[in-house]
Amino acid sequence: MTLLSEREAGPDGEPVVSLAATGRYLAGLPVLAELLREELAPRLTRTTTDGEFRALRREALSAVVSRHRDARAAYKVLHFSEDQVPCKVAACQEPIVGAYCEVVNPITRADLKLPARVAHNLMHHGDGVASEPLRNMGNSPYGEAPLVLDAAALRKVLTQLAVPAEVLSELEAWARAHPQPRSERVAFQPVAPSEREAALGIHPLHNVLAHLVEYGCADIHIKAGHPPCGVLRGQVTPFGDFGVLTPEATRHYVDTLMSEAQRRTFDQVREMDLAFPVPGVG
Secondary structure (H helix, E strand, C coil): CCCHHHCCCCCCCCCCCCCHHHHHHHHHCCEHHHHHHHHHHHHCCCCCCHHHHHHHHHHHHHHHHHHHHHCCCCEEEEECCCCEECCCCCCCCCCEECCEEEEECCCCCCEEEEEHHHHHHHHHHCCCEEEEEEECCCCCEEEEEEEECCHHHHHHHCCCCCCCHHHHHHHHHHHHHCCCCCCCCCCCCCCCCCHHHHHHCCCCHHHHHHHHHHCCCCCEECCCCCCCEEEECCEEEECHHHCCCCHHHHHHHHHHHCCHHHHHHHHHHCCCCCCCCCCCCC
8 A cells, every 4th residue: 555655646646635633633532432431430330220221321422422512522433343454554553443433523413434444544644545445245355446535524524623723724635635526415305294194293204304314313213102213323312303103103104105015024023124215315
């Protein structure tokens, strides 16, 4: 691998831009899992039940996020941190940890998942270029794919936070030197409730999904007797904006979204994973 310090120009001839300050900033961000351990440790006892632990963890997460919001400070989440591979730079003794390093803004709830190899090169080599090994269906390597930091996206995530000016300047310079293609996003148009939904007080599901995705949820859970829940920062988080879902509402969603075959399966196993596109949402 060619480090930034060894390159005279970028892959397309663009000037080389150092990200040393950005790397130091990213390396200095606390890891959410470690923050939660510190917050939870004094509260746990040998008699703490699973239910009590979950409640304590929710309280700890709320306290951690609140402190960082007040301090205008980001934190990071390491995904699959148990996975580690060696860095290809000969002099580097630090392993590449996990699959993604997620930078989280507690004020805006914005986040950006950096590929682990990009995050590693940022923190340890001040570089925003990396390469990802490609493997076929038999898990055999057949080449590498280039990875380049999306500096504009990272700078946007850091909006409203107390970030060193040097970091913002580096990100601006990198964004100019390495512009990323942007797809034009279709704006979501709220859906008017159907006659049945209006009569039963059911929120159109697309509106529920759009609201939770806007908050950064990666997955949505719909269950009777509970408010809609979204997976936020790896945690199933209830959103009370739409109230508690009635059996009629959840059944309505089932009948609306599922095919006849899927409904038969759902009636037997009482759960179903679904994926479908929503314009302007995902």
